[in-house]
Amino acid sequence: MEDKKADIFNCGKKLFSSKGFKDTNVSNIAKMAGIAVGTFYNYYSSKEKLFIEIYLKENEKLKKSIMESVDMDNDPIKVVKEAIAINLNGMHSNPILKEWYNRDLFSKLEKEFYEEGGIESIYELTNSSIAELIRKWKTEKKIRDDLDDEFILSLFNSVPYIEIHKEEIGIHHFPQIIDYLVEFIMKGLTDFRK
Template sequence: MDKKKIIFNCGWELFHSKGFKDTNISDIAKMAGIAVGTFYNYYSSKEQLFFEIYIKENEKLKKHIFESLDMNQDPITIVRQIVEQNISTVNSNKILKEWYNRDLFRELEHYYEEVKGNDDSIRGLYTGLIKKWRAEGKIRNDIDDDLLTAFFDSLTYIDSHKEEIGIRHFPQLIQYLAEFIMKGLTDSQK
């Protein structure tokens, strides 16, 4: 196995078990059996390695959620399941949970946008679902695709401020907001 892959795997293991803050480059180098200087031949910083690992974890999350969905269910049920699975997985995965790390969030968000563009993991899933539901007549036609996507994006933005909202109520709040949005978007009488 090449050194970069070994560093990546050791970084993943340490970030997964200890989190971003409690993992340092010397821990990663030691586990990988390399000198700290060798680490810098492959990654410019702990953050760069973490961001690459984060993107892979996020891709795995999207794949898992997508594979677990029954696309024949109604849109409200599907979105409820996406939100529930996303919250559950993020809260149980120390790598994905770093999305809520205020010290890291903006930098991670910026890196993610540079690397992935507008095809955010969950955003890409919603975009595909919107097209499918529109073709099936299951979602309102009086709202354009960009605004429809913005409704789902708003859940992500709210999600990044859960501490201000209150952790105690947040999981229920985000689920209700997703349900309310979907009920409004599937109301064909508008």
């Protein structure tokens, strides 16, 4: 049974990557997996549920690659800016993760995303590593220690939410806005004159 579920997952991933969410349907996935459409529904209640599971796995891989590729011993401003840049690049270069920017699709999948624990999954994956990094930087006197760790973590977690609203903010300014916001946050955290 697990092999069939893995086949469905892998075929869905291939089709979502090549055709996109909108142009992929359950019958395409079932045909590629060599199963009946009804069998698909034994494992996933909808195309959306499968997509969210694939999306979360792809996002997990991206977050792990960021943690492995960024030198956490560098200056905190450089570390955070580099991590944000790698994340944005990864989101734009992965066809599944790129669907996050498809406003029509995301509004349709947002409910599923939250119901499936998407935001908790992302935070669980990254928050423990970031919290550890915050404690390390405080110990090394690289960032202010007068601010609560949870508050600092919330500052970092706010950046992706801003990204969701880039159209309202102004898409032509968006990459610079993220870069400056991260810089301003980090400069505030590393300014010891407070």
